[in-house]
Amino acid sequence: MSERKPDWEEMGLTRTEYVRICSLLGREPNYLETGLFAVLWSEHCAYNHSKPVLKLFPTAGSRVLQGPGENAGIVDIGDGQGIVFKMESHNHPSAIEPYQGAATGVGGIVRDIFTMGARPIASLNSLRFGDLSDPRVRYLFSGVVAGIGDYGNCLGIPTVGGEVFFDPSFKDNPLVNAMCVGLVEHGQIRRGAAAGPGNHVLLVGARTGRDGIHGCTFASEELSEESEQRRPAVQVGDPFMEKLLIEACLEVIAAGLVVGIQDLGAAGLTSSSAEMAGRAGTGLDLDVALAPRREEGMTPYEVMLSESQERMLLVIEPEQEQDVRRIVEKWGLEATVIGRVTGDGIYRIRDGAAVVAEVPVRFLTDEAPVYYPEARQPAYYEEKRNWPVAATPVPDDLNQVLRRLLADPNIASKEWVYRQYDHTVMTNTVVRPGADAAVLRIKGTRKGIALTCDGNARYCYLDPYQGGMQAVAEAARNLSCVGAEPLGITDCLNFGNPEKPEIFWQFREAVRGMCEACRLLEIPVVSGNVSFYNETNGEAIHPLPVVGMVGLLPDLAGRCTSQFQQPGDAILLLGQFRPGLGASEYLSAIHGVEAGPVPALDLAVEARVQACCRSLARSGVLKSAHDCAEGGLAVTLAECCIAGGIGALIDNVPVLEESRDDNILFGETQSSIVVTCAPVRLPLVIQAAREHDIPCLALGSVGGDSLVIRHDGGRIMINLPVEEMESLWRESIPSLMG
Amino acid sequence: MRFGVVVFPASNCDMDTYHVVDQVLGHPVSYIWHREQSLDGFDCVVLPGGFAYGDYLRAGAIARFAPIVEALPAFAERGGLVLGICNGFQVLLEAGLLPGAMRRNDSLQFRCRDVLLRVENAHTPFTNRYRMGEVIRMPIAHGEGNYYADPETLEQLEGEGRIVFRYCSAAGEILPAANPNGAIGNIAGVCSRRGNILGLMPHPERCYESILGNTDGLGVWQSILHWWGAAREQEAVRNV
Numbered sequence: 001m002s003e004r005k006p007d008w009e010e011m012g013l014t015r016t017e018y019v020r021i022c023s024l025l026g027r028e029p030n031y032l033e034t035g036l037f038a039v040l041w042s043e044h045c046a047y048n049h050s051k052p053v054l055k056l057f058p059t060a061g062s063r064v065l066q067g068p069g070e071n072a073g074i075v076d077i078g079d080g081q082g083i084v085f086k087m088e089s090h091n092h093p094s095a096i097e098p099y100q101g102a103a104t105g106v107g108g109i110v111r112d113i114f115t116m117g118a119r120p121i122a123s124l125n126s127l128r129f130g131d132l133s134d135p136r137v138r139y140l141f142s143g144v145v146a147g148i149g150d151y152g153n154c155l156g157i158p159t160v161g162g163e164v165f166f167d168p169s170f171k172d173n174p175l176v177n178a179m180c181v182g183l184v185e186h187g188q189i190r191r192g193a194a195a196g197p198g199n200h201v202l203l204v205g206a207r208t209g210r211d212g213i214h215g216c217t218f219a220s221e222e223l224s225e226e227s228e229q230r231r232p233a234v235q236v237g238d239p240f241m242e243k244l245l246i247e248a249c250l251e252v253i254a255a256g257l258v259v260g261i262q263d264l265g266a267a268g269l270t271s272s273s274a275e276m277a278g279r280a281g282t283g284l285d286l287d288v289a290l291a292p293r294r295e296e297g298m299t300p301y302e303v304m305l306s307e308s309q310e311r312m313l314l315v316i317e318p319e320q321e322q323d324v325r326r327i328v329e330k331w332g333l334e335a336t337v338i339g340r341v342t343g344d345g346i347y348r349i350r351d352g353a354a355v356v357a358e359v360p361v362r363f364l365t366d367e368a369p370v371y372y373p374e375a376r377q378p379a380y381y382e383e384k385r386n387w388p389v390a391a392t393p394v395p396d397d398l399n400q401v402l403r404r405l406l407a408d409p410n411i412a413s414k415e416w417v418y419r420q421y422d423h424t425v426m427t428n429t430v431v432r433p434g435a436d437a438a439v440l441r442i443k444g445t446r447k448g449i450a451l452t453c454d455g456n457a458r459y460c461y462l463d464p465y466q467g468g469m470q471a472v473a474e475a476a477r478n479l480s481c482v483g484a485e486p487l488g489i490t491d492c493l494n495f496g497n498p499e500k501p502e503i504f505w506q507f508r509e510a511v512r513g514m515c516e517a518c519r520l521l522e523i524p525v526v527s528g529n530v531s532f533y534n535e536t537n538g539e540a541i542h543p544l545p546v547v548g549m550v551g552l553l554p555d556l557a558g559r560c561t562s563q564f565q566q567p568g569d570a571i572l573l574l575g576q577f578r579p580g581l582g583a584s585e586y587l588s589a590i591h592g593v594e595a596g597p598v599p600a601l602d603l604a605v606e607a608r609v610q611a612c613c614r615s616l617a618r619s620g621v622l623k624s625a626h627d628c629a630e631g632g633l634a635v636t637l638a639e640c641c642i643a644g645g646i647g648a649l650i651d652n653v654p655v656l657e658e659s660r661d662d663n664i665l666f667g668e669t670q671s672s673i674v675v676t677c678a679p680v681r682l683p684l685v686i687q688a689a690r691e692h693d694i695p696c697l698a699l700g701s702v703g704g705d706s707l708v709i710r711h712d713g714g715r716i717m718i719n720l721p722v723e724e725m726e727s728l729w730r731e732s733i734p735s736l737m738g
Numbered sequence: 739m740r741f742g743v744v745v746f747p748a749s750n751c752d753m754d755t756y757h758v759v760d761q762v763l764g765h766p767v768s769y770i771w772h773r774e775q776s777l778d779g780f781d782c783v784v785l786p787g788g789f790a791y792g793d794y795l796r797a798g799a800i801a802r803f804a805p806i807v808e809a810l811p812a813f814a815e816r817g818g819l820v821l822g823i824c825n826g827f828q829v830l831l832e833a834g835l836l837p838g839a840m841r842r843n844d845s846l847q848f849r850c851r852d853v854l855l856r857v858e859n860a861h862t863p864f865t866n867r868y869r870m871g872e873v874i875r876m877p878i879a880h881g882e883g884n885y886y887a888d889p890e891t892l893e894q895l896e897g898e899g900r901i902v903f904r905y906c907s908a909a910g911e912i913l914p915a916a917n918p919n920g921a922i923g924n925i926a927g928v929c930s931r932r933g934n935i936l937g938l939m940p941h942p943e944r945c946y947e948s949i950l951g952n953t954d955g956l957g958v959w960q961s962i963l964h965w966w967g968a969a970r971e972q973e974a975v976r977n978v
Binding site: 146149150153154155156238239240241243244331332418419420421422423424425426427429430441443556 | 747748750751753754757787788789791792793794847848849850851877879881941943944946947949950951
């Protein structure tokens with residue numbers, strides 16, 4: 001029989017960490033205190049492995065009202081208004097219990113937004129699953145989508161955009177990254193600080209139960225066969241309660257009754273209260289006996305670590321208590337004073353009369369060890385990169401390749417997903433899901449905001465530095481396609497176990513790449529989240545930094561969408577078309593190979609291409625814009641045809657040095673946007689491209705019922721009816737899901 | 739004309755509805771808290787979309803017991819207009835103010851998309867600005883919109899012209915393919931015998947402005963104003 005592990009080890013602390021705690025305290029911590037350290041020093045709360053790398057992100061900018069470190073970041077959109085946004089992962093819970101895991105992921109990120117004083121106005125999500133031919137993957141996929149939908153739909157927050165990709169590396173460890181966006185008046189911005197000794201600490205919302213205890217330590221370890229037993233660590237969501245919390249908290253904030261406010265997320269009451277005291281440099285005196293429970297016989301440890309959902313912590317002045325209570329009770333919610341702010345910097349927990357924990361706040365929040373893990377280039381890296389892409393045979397029937405790509409789940413329509421999300425509630429949705437970026441109007445102004453989230457796990461697996469860079473570039477390009485100027489980024493960094501040098505190398509390289517793109521495109525990172533330990537039985541997921549980006553359209557009249565519009569409109573390729581077969585969806589879906597160099601990206605050119613597209617969209621010259629992404633030029637053109645319900649004749653394909661037909665059609669490229677304009681405006685586009693010093697090629701024109709791509713000399717490469725392409729593209733995922 | 743928008747806990751189209759009346763129609767409107775017991779002073783009451791009380795049991799099953807819902811029959815009796823949109827329609831069914839019941843969508847999934855509707859009765863207070871048989875487009879967003887009524891009730895509704903909207907094709911045909919939720923007879927909206935209570939699943943408060951890509955829902959609101967104006971005139975004539 002094996003010996004029972006010591007408590008600290010059971011709770012996820014290492015021996016070194018435990019020794020450090022003892023030396024900080026000058027004594028051994030008791031059981032509860034050990035638990036507090038274990039959660040607050042976990043990767044999930046303390047970012048011990050990621051902190052030094054995350055510091056590399058550029059976070060400053062003239063539009064930044066709130067950078068990283070708060071519940072969410074904020075960018076200025078003028079007129080005294082700000083956009084509050086953040087993205088967060090809920091990967092592990094969703095792997096075990098997809099419906100509740102995804103639902104509570106939405107709940108958590110929504111609380112982060114209204115905590116700042118903002119009304120949530122939109123949600124997005126970035127999802128990854130294994131192959132849809134696997135029944136368990138279909139179960140995870142449908143459960144996650146239903147969970148996101150049911151929670152967000154009940155709240156009345158439109159889910160306006162996102163992305164879904166399928167790759168075998170996510171078979172047992174799906175990724176569920178949820179992003180929420182809110183609108184705030186500058187004067188209403190609130191922060192999570194427990195300021196003012198003597199102020200009351202108020203617990204509002206759901207009662208505390210035993211659900212979700214150790215959720216954040218669970219998130220800080222790899223998945224395995226035993227993970228199934230972690231099911232009790234997955235919380236259960238109650239969107240009705242959350243909706244009441246949103247309304248009650250926003251009303252309390254609007255009435256000016258809040259000193260500080262924070263939601264109870266990972267590590268529940270422990271992290272929310274300790275972080276609030278940490279930010280204000282104060283102490284707290286809390287009595288767990290006062291916290292309303294939904295179960296009997298809970299220990300102080302269980303109350304402090306419960307991750308019961310839909311709870312908020314408010315710091316208020318004692319004389320305001322009656323006013324706060326009146327509002328909260330009107331919404332049918334409970335509010336209980338569970339303690340007060342102190343000036344001594346001590347985090348003191350009582351259970352009635354007895355003091356059950358007493359630790360300086362800063363030990364909990366600032367003294368967590370920071371690790372500088374070893375980084376090593378993985379063995380696969382050079383081998384995959386140098387894989388002889390050129391040896392791939394060129395298929396005889398390119399029409400058939402395009403058919404297969406359009407039906408490929410990674411390229412096919414995601415309507416099966418977003419038709420389950422209410423995306424029209426709040427009546428702000430100007431460009432709906434399925435576009436390059438969603439566009440929302442800001443009522444009472446001419447302004448709009450554009451939202452997107454993007455990442456390419458295959459690029460990041462084959463070249464994390466380039467992949468990180470391209471995630472930022474693509475998100476910004478998507479915003480530019482609708483005419484919006486990028487304002488800020490929230491990121492969600494999904495990786496395997498950072499204690500493995502190869503994984504840490506992927507992480508560091510991806511972040512370095514992102515930073516490079518952020519600097520050159522001048523887009524700051526204002527909030528984010530790290531999700532490590534995405535591994536199952538020792539196998540890591542493909543690394544995936546997801547970039548959530550917010551952009552501004554000063555005037556919605558200057559917006560653009562992807563669909564081809566009128567017969568005769570000129571089709572142009574704006575930007576640097578340098579397609580490659582390496583790392584492409586084509587290579588993977590048609591040839592079953594995941595290798596080769598990722599597309600090259602020149603950030604200076606990229607910045608100019610985006611600026612050019614934005615200025616043309618805003619001046620109303622463009623009728624459509626859509627960037628080249630997975631599936632290359634042919635898929636991009638097909639998507640524009642399908643969206644517009646009209647064909648196109650491309651009779652001037654780009655001439656390349658090594659112009660294999662499959663590379664021209666399906667090779668992937670950065671910095672390329674397919675645009676259309678009325679024929680008379682063609683010179684304006686060409687002139688703008690010249691002014692921005694970027695290439696621009698007239699490809700052909702809109703019209704007919706088919707997409708025809710003809711090589712110079714008249715050879716037909718592609719000739720497919722739009723109707724056929726549409727039905728392949730639209731019906732693929734519904735038919736796979738049965 | 740004075741509008742009221744009922745707010746149940748977890749109503750979530752209340753602000754959208756308020757916005758249309760206030761900003762687009764420019765008429766006086768106020769929110770009515772679910773605990774209120776009186777509808778005095780209102781001419782038209784809207785039960786908005788959402789998930790009243792969470793709808794965990796069955797959509798509208800708890801809301802029907804709200805004090806404000808109990809005040810509705812008397813209000814309608816006096817001739818007040820009651821418009822139930824989506825969750826509001828579900829509440830009206832549960833409260834017995836309209837016949838029939840709502841089941842989960844036949845897909846067992848939530849559906850958010852635009853649908854086409856054929857106006858089956860253009861003589862109600864809510865549809866008099868449409869043409870009979872006109873095909874209009876509106877967004878839906880619901881998980882329980884699969885309307886059901888027994889054969890006798892259906893026959894009665896048909897006979898009395900109380901089926902107001904049906905899901906249809908672009909050509910106005912009532913086809914199974916045009917039905918987003920399995921509703922019997924493609925029924926999207928029904929009204930009371932007097933015509934002053936309408937329940938419908940699609941959202942006329944989500945399509946009133948060209949920037950949203952669709953203004954077809956405006957007809958419902960303009961019909962209400964037009965009907966009210968005409969009713970007022972008749973009343974004035976009677977009182978002379």
